[in-house]
Amino acid sequence: MSKVTVSKLLKMKEAGQKFASITAYDASFAALFDEVGMPVLLVGDSMGMVLQGHNDTLPVTVTDIAYHTRCVRAGATNSLVIADMPFMSYATKEQTLTNATILMQAGANMVKVEGGEWLVESVAALTERGIPVCGHLGLTPQSVHVFGGFKIQGRAPDKADEMVEHALLLQAAGIQLLVVECIPAPLAKRITEALTIPVIGIGAGRDTDGQILVMHDAFGISKGFIPKFSKNFLAETGDMRKAISAYIDEVAAQTFPADEHMFS
Ligand code: KIV
Numbered sequence: 001m002s003k004v005t006v007s008k009l010l011k012m013k014e015a016g017q018k019f020a021s022i023t024a025y026d027a028s029f030a031a032l033f034d035e036v037g038m039p040v041l042l043v044g045d046s047m048g049m050v051l052q053g054h055n056d057t058l059p060v061t062v063t064d065i066a067y068h069t070r071c072v073r074a075g076a077t078n079s080l081v082i083a084d085m086p087f088m089s090y091a092t093k094e095q096t097l098t099n100a101t102i103l104m105q106a107g108a109n110m111v112k113v114e115g116g117e118w119l120v121e122s123v124a125a126l127t128e129r130g131i132p133v134c135g136h137l138g139l140t141p142q143s144v145h146v147f148g149g150f151k152i153q154g155r156a157p158d159k160a161d162e163m164v165e166h167a168l169l170l171q172a173a174g175i176q177l178l179v180v181e182c183i184p185a186p187l188a189k190r191i192t193e194a195l196t197i198p199v200i201g202i203g204a205g206r207d208t209d210g211q212i213l214v215m216h217d218a219f220g221i222s223k224g225f226i227p228k229f230s231k232n233f234l235a236e237t238g239d240m241r242k243a244i245s246a247y248i249d250e251v252a253a254q255t256f257p258a259d260e261h262m263f264s
C-alpha cells in the first residue's frame with residue numbers, strides 16, 4: 001500500500017470502491033493494520049472505554065490522544081492517521097486551534113470533531129490554517145448525556161433532513177471526510193450520495209464509501225457486549241492479520257456489513 005491521502009480516498013469514492021478503516025491506539029497494532037493494507041487508522045476517543053475502562057468517552061484528554069497518536073504514528077507508515085479531538089477540547093475556536101495543533105504535531109494527518117452546524121467556523125479556521133478535518137454526525141458519543149444513552153439517531157424525518165443539511169454545511173466549511181455513526185442505512189445512503197467527500201459509516205449500513213470499527217469489537221474482545229453493527233472477524237479466522245484482511249475484503253465486496261449489522 002502506498003501512502004494514503006484524502007485524494008486517494010476521494011478517488012476511491014468516485015470509483016465506487018468501498019474501503020475499511022479501524023481504530024488504533026498503539027504502534028504494534030498500527031503496524032499490523034498498516035502491513036495488511038488498512039488505509040485509515042483512527043486514534044479514537046473510544047480509548048476512554050476500550051483502553052481506560054470508562055462507561056463513555058468524556059474522561060479522555062488531549063494529552064491522552066496525543067500520547068496514543070504518537071504511538072500509532074510510530075507504527076503506521078502509509079495509513080492515514082486521524083486523531084479524535086476529545087470532549088470539550090474544541091468548545092471555542094481558540095481552543096480548537098490550540099488543541100488540533102498538539103494532535104497534528106503528535107503525528108496525526110487529520111483531526112476529527114463531533115457535531116453539526118455549530119462547528120462550521122472552527123472547521124473553516126482549521127482548514128484555512130492547514131489542518132484537515134473529519135466530521136462526525138449521528139450518534140456522537142461525546143453527547144451521550146444529551147441523547148440520554150447510546151441511541152440510534154436520525155430516525156424522525158425532520159432529524160434526518162437536518163442531518164443531511166448539517167453534513168452539507170460541514171462539507172462547505174471544509175471537512176474532507178465524514179463519519180456517520182448509528183443512523184438508519186437509508187439515511188447514510190442519502191448523505192453519502194449528497195456529499196462529494198468520502199463518508200465512513202459505523203452502524204450505518206453498507207452504502208457509505210467506507211466503514212470503521214473499533215478494533216476491540218473487530219477482535220471480539222470488548223468489555224461487556226459486541227454492538228449489533230460490529231463483527232468478530234477473529235473468531236472466523238483465528239489470526240489477527242487474517243481477521244483484518246477479511247474485514248478489508250468483506251468491506252470491498254460489500255458483504256460486511258450484512259443485513260443483521262444495520263438499522264433500517
Ligand atoms: O472513537 C472512536 O472510536 C470513533 C469511531 C467509532 C468512529 O469515533
Ligand code: NA
Pocket residue numbers: 044045046084
Ligand atoms: Na470518537
